[in-house]
Amino acid sequence: MSDARPDDPRKANRTLLLKLGVVVIVMFGFGFLLVPFYDQICKLTGLRDIDNPDRLENSQIDRARTVRLEFDANLRKLPWTFRPLAAVVSVHPGEMAQVVYEVENRTERPMTGQAIPSYGPQSAAEYFKKLDCFCFAKQSFGPHERRQMPVVFVVDPKLPRDINTISLSYTFFEVEGN
Amino acid sequence: MSSIPHDHAAGHGVDHEHAHHPGGIMRWITTTNHKDIGTLYLWFSFIMFLVGGVMALAIRAELFQPGLQLVEPEFFNQLNTVHGLVMIFGAIMPAAVGFANWQVPLMIGAPDMAFARMNNWSFWLLPFAAVLLLSSFIVPGGAASAGWTLYPPLSVQTGMGMDLTIFAVHIMGASSIMGSINIITTILNMRAPGMTMMKMPLFVWTWLITAYLLIAVMPVLAGAVTMLLTDRHFGTSFFNAAGGGDPVLFQHIFWFFGHPEVYIMILPSFGIVSTIIPAFARKPLFGYASMVYATGSIAILSFLVWAHHMFTVGMPAAGQVFFMYVTMLIAVPTAVKVFNWVATMWKGSMTFETPMLFAIGFIFMFTVGGFTGLVLSLVPVDIVLHDTYYVVAHFHYVLVAGSLFAFFGGIYYWLPKWSGRMYDETLGKWHFWTSFVFFNITFFPMHFLGLAGMPRRVPDYATQFTDWNEVASIGAFGFGLSQLIFLYAVLKAIRSGPPAPARPWEGSDTLDIRDPAAGELKRIYLKRNERLMMEHATRRERPVPAQRGANMRTALILLSIAVVLFGGVIAAGYSGGSTAGIGVLGFAIIGFLLVAILRNVRR
Numbered sequence: 219m220s221d222a223r224p225d226d227p228r229k230a231n232r233t234l235l236l237k238l239g240v241v242v243i244v245m246f247g248f249g250f251l252l253v254p255f256y257d258q259i260c261k262l263t264g265l266r267d268i269d270n271p272d273r274l275e276n277s278q279i280d281r282a283r284t285v286r287l288e289f290d291a292n293l294r295k296l297p298w299t300f301r302p303l304a305a306v307v308s309v310h311p312g313e314m315a316q317v318v319y320e321v322e323n324r325t326e327r328p329m330t331g332q333a334i335p336s337y338g339p340q341s342a343a344e345y346f347k348k349l350d351c352f353c354f355a356k357q358s359f360g361p362h363e364r365r366q367m368p369v370v371f372v373v374d375p376k377l378p379r380d381i382n383t384i385s386l387s388y389t390f391f392e393v394e395g396n
Numbered sequence: 397m398s399s400i401p402h403d404h405a406a407g408h409g410v411d412h413e414h415a416h417h418p419g420g421i422m423r424w425i426t427t428t429n430h431k432d433i434g435t436l437y438l439w440f441s442f443i444m445f446l447v448g449g450v451m452a453l454a455i456r457a458e459l460f461q462p463g464l465q466l467v468e469p470e471f472f473n474q475l476n477t478v479h480g481l482v483m484i485f486g487a488i489m490p491a492a493v494g495f496a497n498w499q500v501p502l503m504i505g506a507p508d509m510a511f512a513r514m515n516n517w518s519f520w521l522l523p524f525a526a527v528l529l530l531s532s533f534i535v536p537g538g539a540a541s542a543g544w545t546l547y548p549p550l551s552v553q554t555g556m557g558m559d560l561t562i563f564a565v566h567i568m569g570a571s572s573i574m575g576s577i578n579i580i581t582t583i584l585n586m587r588a589p590g591m592t593m594m595k596m597p598l599f600v601w602t603w604l605i606t607a608y609l610l611i612a613v614m615p616v617l618a619g620a621v622t623m624l625l626t627d628r629h630f631g632t633s634f635f636n637a638a639g640g641g642d643p644v645l646f647q648h649i650f651w652f653f654g655h656p657e658v659y660i661m662i663l664p665s666f667g668i669v670s671t672i673i674p675a676f677a678r679k680p681l682f683g684y685a686s687m688v689y690a691t692g693s694i695a696i697l698s699f700l701v702w703a704h705h706m707f708t709v710g711m712p713a714a715g716q717v718f719f720m721y722v723t724m725l726i727a728v729p730t731a732v733k734v735f736n737w738v739a740t741m742w743k744g745s746m747t748f749e750t751p752m753l754f755a756i757g758f759i760f761m762f763t764v765g766g767f768t769g770l771v772l773s774l775v776p777v778d779i780v781l782h783d784t785y786y787v788v789a790h791f792h793y794v795l796v797a798g799s800l801f802a803f804f805g806g807i808y809y810w811l812p813k814w815s816g817r818m819y820d821e822t823l824g825k826w827h828f829w830t831s832f833v834f835f836n837i838t839f840f841p842m843h844f845l846g847l848a849g850m851p852r853r854v855p856d857y858a859t860q861f862t863d864w865n866e867v868a869s870i871g872a873f874g875f876g877l878s879q880l881i882f883l884y885a886v887l888k889a890i891r892s893g894p895p896a897p898a899r900p901w902e903g904s905d906t907l908d909i910r911d912p913a914a915g916e917l918k919r920i921y922l923k924r925n926e927r928l929m930m931e932h933a934t935r936r937e938r939p940v941p942a943q944r945g946a947n948m949r950t951a952l953i954l955l956s957i958a959v960v961l962f963g964g965v966i967a968a969g970y971s972g973g974s975t976a977g978i979g980v981l982g983f984a985i986i987g988f989l990l991v992a993i994l995r996n997v998r999r
Contacts (some may be wrong), residue, residue: 230585231510238577242615249619249649253634256645263712294638332638391638394631 271354272347279312280375287373289317290387296331297324298359300390303366311375319352319388320366323359330358331390338385345374346384356393425520428512430497431814436519437494438807442883444486444526445800449876451479456838456872462859472855473541474557478529480544481561484661485568486526488795491803492664493518493575496603498814500579502908503597505588510581518574521567529564532557543853545650548635548643552627559628562621563982569614576607576614583607594688597906598681601688602667605695609656609663612699617653620646625982644709651702659698661795662762663691665802666733669755672809673737675904676752677744683736690729690736697726707778716775723773727766734763749901750824754805757832758798765793768843783853786846792839804831804882811886812900813908817893823885830878837871 259265287309289302299322309315323329333353337343348354352367359365373384418426424436455475458466467475497515501508509515532539537555540546551558583604587596596604623634624646633639635646674681681687703711703719737759746752768790772778781787804827812818841864850861857865 227585231581234581234585235511235577238580238611242573242577242611245612246615246619249616249652250623252616252649252652253623253645256642256648260642265710265712332640334637391636393633393638 271349271351274347274349274372274374278375279310281310283311284308285311285373285377285381286383287315287317288383288385289319290385291319292387292389294389294391296329296390296392298322298329298331298390299324300388309373311373311377314349314370314372316368316370318366318368320364321357321359321390322364323362326361328358328360330356330393332356332393333388333390336387336389338387339381342377342381342384345377345381346386347372347374353388426516428508428516430501430509430512430515433509433515433519434494434497434499435814437490437497437522440519440522440526441487441489441491441494444482444490446879447530448479448482448487449879451475451482453872453876455479456869458855459857459865460869461866462857462862464856467855469855470538470541473543473853474533474539476853477540477543477561478533481529481540481565482526483795484544484657485565486522486529488661488799488803489568489572490522492603492606492661492799493572493579495599495664495668495803495806496575496579496607498810499908500582500600500603501586502813503600503906504583504586504591506582506586509578510586511578514574515578518571518578521571521574525564525567525571528560528567532560532564535560545647545654546621546624547650548624548627548646549637551624552635559625562625565621566618569618572610572614576610579603579607580611594685597667598670598684598687598691599664599667599906602663602670602691605691606660606663609660609695609698613653613656613660616649617657620649620653623649644706647706647709648702651705652699654705655702656695656698658791658794659694661799663694665758665799666691668802668806668809669737669758670733671904671906672751672755672805673740675809675901676749676755677741677746678903679740679744680905681736682739682742683732686732687736690732693729694726697722697729701726704773704778707775708782720773720775724770727770730766734759734766745903749808750819750821750828751805751809751901753825753828753832754801754808757828758801758805761793761797761801761835765790765795765798768793781846783851784846785842785850785852788852789839789842789846792842796839797835801831804828807886809901810908811889812896815890815893816896817889818896818900819885819889819893823881823888827878827881827885830881831875834871834874834878838868838875839871841865841868841871 285308287307289305289307291300291302293300299320301320303318303320307315307317335348335351335353337346348369348371350368350370352369357365357367369386424432427433427436454467455472458464458472497509500506529539535556537557539557540551540561541554542548542550542558546558546561583596583600623632626632627634627636627641633641635641635643637643670681670687701719701723703715704723707716707719737755741756748756768786772781772787772790808819808824845861845864845868848861850857
């Protein structure tokens, strides 16, 4: 950065061009490097552990409260049928319960999908403990295969008092290239 | 490497009278003169400003009343998205590069930009990118409609308009990167002797730092949109939740680019304002060194605050608190700047010509935008105001009344030097006051709307928001029409303005205005490279025809690439946005960029 300049400005300019070009290429790579970096951060902080079974510390059943659970099923551009066998269930916090979803692949070809859960209200998500769920793994279906799949869960008794209804909505996405 | 005898880097200033300039349109297509290219950039950005402005007016017309009147909701989303992209990548950024092209060589006493041919290329990439972006309106599915931030999952699921947008972003990014490398090289290597770094005008400093930001973050954006593209067409799952990706990852990568980007858009304006205010206060800039350090610290901090754009994605409280405090920290160097501008005016012999009016308007309204930014930096407040019109008001205060007003001021300030003619002061004042009043009528009510909970990017709204929306829409049309005064004022100055004196502003003391001292410094610079000049002189016989041939070749290649590119667009459109069609277009664009790079690395 000093005032001293090489004799041939063209050469100096080209050298700087190359150096800055390297910066550009490195930064392009850096953008992609953010992907594994982000994965590691999520793994370290447990932010994305949505496909692992939850663990429940307190199994005390709170019979004084009843929580209404609504189950919803959506498909994202998939020619399947997808529905819960029971759309509404009432449970006591701390009580283990199971609901069953039924999926049918209505096409002539084998397909693979992944279900992503979503909660309403959002703040209820951390109190809905899934011990087993078909959403923990990709699900493959043969042509016209129909299958029933369970979700085993417990509603944490620490659920805030003002939440009396929890909606759990699954959306099945196709996993391409399988 | 030195196979082309005529050396632009060092030789251009020696003979400003190239004997055989191509005339007419070829002059502009083949030009390597930094002033011509600066002019091209500025006109291009003004045209894009009008295009983006018309989109904004369509948005405001729809929002004049609740309910749906004029445009379909899908088209409304497209307008919103493309308005943002056009204004950021088409208007503000190229305008800033235009200023750099005109002013940086003049202010540091360099004969031209370091890579004159590359300069030509970095401009001529832009019209192609603009047409690519705008042509997305006519493809099946329409233009990108996921917002200018291109968030997945929406951006992964929409039609091929998104592909065109991604390619346009690639090309505009390549243009910015080439422009930045050029500017950095010019500033670091081609200053006149005696012009040490700490003697450079502040505009040069702010652009040097901006250019470093650009080469650091534009490639990251290129990476992010490339990942979008492969997610859309080539089966990867960076952001596709079903395949194990995460849409929030895109937000992190995007805002790693996006936050420095907002400083890329404002720092050149800081530089322009720091040039104008001392000239009309007739005092040297207060706290020059602190200005330089403040700019540097803003640039460094800008890499550490990106997640304040995404406080509502569900990040841990520790992350929110970190990003909140670092964001608030940015207010400190920014306040240093505002303090210095005000201190420069303190006890100065101030006059209020149009450039000064715009500069003072900038300080007022940029500060308003800065304060609302500070409000938004608070996590609990941001969670309430996220994606409301309060945010829209905030960033229009810093971008329109900030960046854009500074650019208007810069145009009025330098137009006498650029065109040799004086603009009409009355017209300039009209332009300022109408812009100032209508801007506030448009955007100030948006604070109220946002605080009352009106969400952004929705074509309809609850009826209690009607009054302020009507006010904002009226203001928007007033603001849009005011810009026609600007167009008229500039055209009038260029065509029939009275000749400007060599030193149009008595208070200005930067090299570019203090003619003929600038010419003097340029001569000293060239003398120092006497050996090169000798070399150049001995080759005097050949350069002109060779140069002409090279320029014609550039034009031919541009033309053929244009044909390939739009062949690609048509092929992609014809195939209904299929993967093959997009592949063809992708290859056309990669070829385009490769040729651009190869042609320029040689020099």
